[in-house]
Amino acid sequence: xAAVYKSLSKGTNGxxxxxxxxxxxxxKQRVLILSSRGVTYRHRHLLNDLAAMMPHGRKDAKFDSKxxxxxxxxxxxxxxxxxxxxxxxxxxxxxxxxxxxxxNGPTVKMHxxxxxxxxxxxxxxxxxxxxxxxxxxxxxxxxxxxxxxIKELFLHSFGVPQGARKxxxxxxxxxxxxxxxxxxxVRNYQIKETEPSKSNAGQDEETEVNSKPTKGHSxxxxxxxxxxxxxxxxxxxxxxxxxxxxxxxYENKQxxxxxQVRADLRKRQATKHNARxxxxxxxxxxxxxxxxxxxxxxxxPVDALDxxxxxx
Numbered sequence: 001x002a003a004v005y006k007s008l009s010k011g012t013n014g015x016x017x018x019x020x021x022x023x024x025x026x027x028k029q030r031v032l033i034l035s036s037r038g039v040t041y042r043h044r045h046l047l048n049d050l051a052a053m054m055p056h057g058r059k060d061a062k063f064d065s066k067x068x069x070x071x072x073x074x075x076x077x078x079x080x081x082x083x084x085x086x087x088x089x090x091x092x093x094x095x096x097x098x099x100x101x102x103x104n105g106p107t108v109k110m111h112x113x114x115x116x117x118x119x120x121x122x123x124x125x126x127x128x129x130x131x132x133x134x135x136x137x138x139x140x141x142x143x144x145x146x147x148x149x150i151k152e153l154f155l156h157s158f159g160v161p162q163g164a165r166k167x168x169x170x171x172x173x174x175x176x177x178x179x180x181x182x183x184x185x186v187r188n189y190q191i192k193e194t195e196p197s198k199s200n201a202g203q204d205e206e207t208e209v210n211s212k213p214t215k216g217h218s219x220x221x222x223x224x225x226x227x228x229x230x231x232x233x234x235x236x237x238x239x240x241x242x243x244x245x246x247x248x249x250y251e252n253k254q255x256x257x258x259x260q261v262r263a264d265l266r267k268r269q270a271t272k273h274n275a276r277x278x279x280x281x282x283x284x285x286x287x288x289x290x291x292x293x294x295x296x297x298x299x300x301p302v303d304a305l306d307x308x309x310x311x312x
Contacts, residue, residue, distance in 0.1 A: 029159065083153075086098040105240060114233040131172050
């Protein structure tokens, strides 16, 4: 009975506070990063670049199934992750990205294209590994409801929480998300601070005398952005209510599958070939009607005055 009383008293009086005493809730986000079978080396390098930029991420081995994506929820709970970033490769060419909030959703499926890894770009930008980024979003993300959902998923996935296990307490880069032409353009920049150049030597001497640095105040620095990489473009396809399942909340009607694009190109090339084949058949028919073919076609009547007939 003492054990039962103690457990009941803990259940009633020992509730944990939802927030600390200062009223600030701790942001606890962990992202499970994994891919499917069939990814190319460029896809794998992009995955490694994103994993290096996300110190709160947990990289896992390749996922075998492409139809039973709901099993990713159990995998994320096994690794204590509440976000999932899944890269699905199709036919060794196309790459799709699934972003999900485990376990209740929502889920966004996007088509990734125009990807360039850090090794390909060779940019001069550099940042501290494990640093926290500033997420910069275009104003268009606040206009449409589906873009607001995607923005929130980006915040949870790419926003490194303060005090993460492998993160550094520095902010020296910016991740930019721009919405244009129905696509989301993702860029990664370094915040570069440099001392102002000495090209303002022609200013008045009075201003130079009055601008003496005081103790405790640092000089003003010129801040610029230098791209690091990687860069890629995302096209939203569908948004599902649940995590890797559930009813479809949004569907992009203007999205054309890359399989359909390749099929149209093959049909266009096939029509050119069929047109050339028809022209060849018509040319043979005309030669046959004129009697210019040695075999087949229309036979020319034998002329009695022909040389072959006279001197046969």
